[in-house]
Amino acid sequence: MQQYDDQQLKKMLADKKQRRKGFEAMVKQFSEPLYWQVRRIVLTHEDSDDVLQNAFMKAWAALDSFHGDSKVQTWLSRIAINEALDFVRKQKNRVMLSTDDADLGLANQLMADNYFDGDETEAQLQEAIASLPEVQRTVFQLRYYDEMKYSEISRILGTSEGGLKASYHIAVKKISEFFHHHD
Amino acid sequence: MNIQNKNQVTAMTNEELYIDNKMGKKNPFTVPEGYFDQLTSRVMSQVPEEKPRMAIVRQLRPVLYAAACLCLFVIGAGIYFHSMEEEQNPLISAATEVTASDNYVDEAADYAMLDNYEIYACVMND
Numbered sequence: 001m002q003q004y005d006d007q008q009l010k011k012m013l014a015d016k017k018q019r020r021k022g023f024e025a026m027v028k029q030f031s032e033p034l035y036w037q038v039r040r041i042v043l044t045h046e047d048s049d050d051v052l053q054n055a056f057m058k059a060w061a062a063l064d065s066f067h068g069d070s071k072v073q074t075w076l077s078r079i080a081i082n083e084a085l086d087f088v089r090k091q092k093n094r095v096m097l098s099t100d101d102a103d104l105g106l107a108n109q110l111m112a113d114n115y116f117d118g119d120e121t122e123a124q125l126q127e128a129i130a131s132l133p134e135v136q137r138t139v140f141q142l143r144y145y146d147e148m149k150y151s152e153i154s155r156i157l158g159t160s161e162g163g164l165k166a167s168y169h170i171a172v173k174k175i176s177e178f179f180h181h182h183d
Numbered sequence: 184m185n186i187q188n189k190n191q192v193t194a195m196t197n198e199e200l201y202i203d204n205k206m207g208k209k210n211p212f213t214v215p216e217g218y219f220d221q222l223t224s225r226v227m228s229q230v231p232e233e234k235p236r237m238a239i240v241r242q243l244r245p246v247l248y249a250a251a252c253l254c255l256f257v258i259g260a261g262i263y264f265h266s267m268e269e270e271q272n273p274l275i276s277a278a279t280e281v282t283a284s285d286n287y288v289d290e291a292a293d294y295a296m297l298d299n300y301e302i303y304a305c306v307m308n309d
Contacts, residue, residue: 027222043212115212122211145208
């Protein structure tokens with residue numbers, strides 16, 4: 001399937017006759033980066049798959065209200081990331097993230113996960129990142145891994161750019177401290 | 184972070200450089216083989232199709248509305264005209280009753296052998 005630019009996609013999505021074709025192209029082009037944005041938040045493959053599919057269904061249902069004021073990919077990221085954050089919020093009510101009991105900690109769960117390839121330190125790093133407040137965690141991941149501009153992150157999270165910068169620097173500080181402790 | 188692409192972004196803090204050194208861009212998460220290849224078709228299989236039948240109904244909708252209005256109008260007119268007839272009926276039945284009592288008066292007058300002049304005289308005295 002050919003690649004379309006942002007303008008072309010928007011045109012197809014706005015036209016009822018081409019909407020399905022445009023949607024499929026959009027899924028094809030962006031599902032991989034979207035998946036990783038979700039996975040870094042949700043952590044397991046199975047949950048990420050579920051969250052991503054739900055996000056695409058929501059996007060389909062919301063097409064009429066997308067007026068093209070942001071890039072298509074930004075719009076999709078906003079839906080997917082918020083879906084992922086919702087998922088984690090609900091999960092926190094059930095799952096313990098405490099590191100006091102080593103057996104139940106997130107790091108140990110990751111080490112036991114078939115789709116986690118990292119070593120102990122990497123697992124502990126993920127636990128440290130997961131323990132950050134929502135905005136700090138998300139802005140850190142989006143800047144560090146996706147190299148996203150603050151303006152785009154602001155559209156995704158609905159937080160002011162100033163707030164995001166502050167959160168980002170706090171997150172960086174905490175993660176540095178993590179590494180200092182594990183040296 | 185890619186240290187080469189720093190033209191737009193402000194210089195990395197020492198902390199960011201430190202993290203970059205420690206973390207790199209290493210991704211410890213993996214996916215099942217062929218996952219991304221199948222993903223698009225899996226997503227699209229869940230996207231609802233617009234049924235052809237629905238499309239036909241959509242085109243006919245103005246016609247259906249017009250037909251519904253016409254039916255309501257006909258029914259409404261029917262009710263209106265039917266109620267108009269009923270208003271006239273009391274007059275018809277009253278007229279019928281008057282005729283019936285007239286017959287009785289004539290019969291009674293014949294039996295009593297009263298002529299019209301005598302009947303008028305009685306009525307005037309009342």
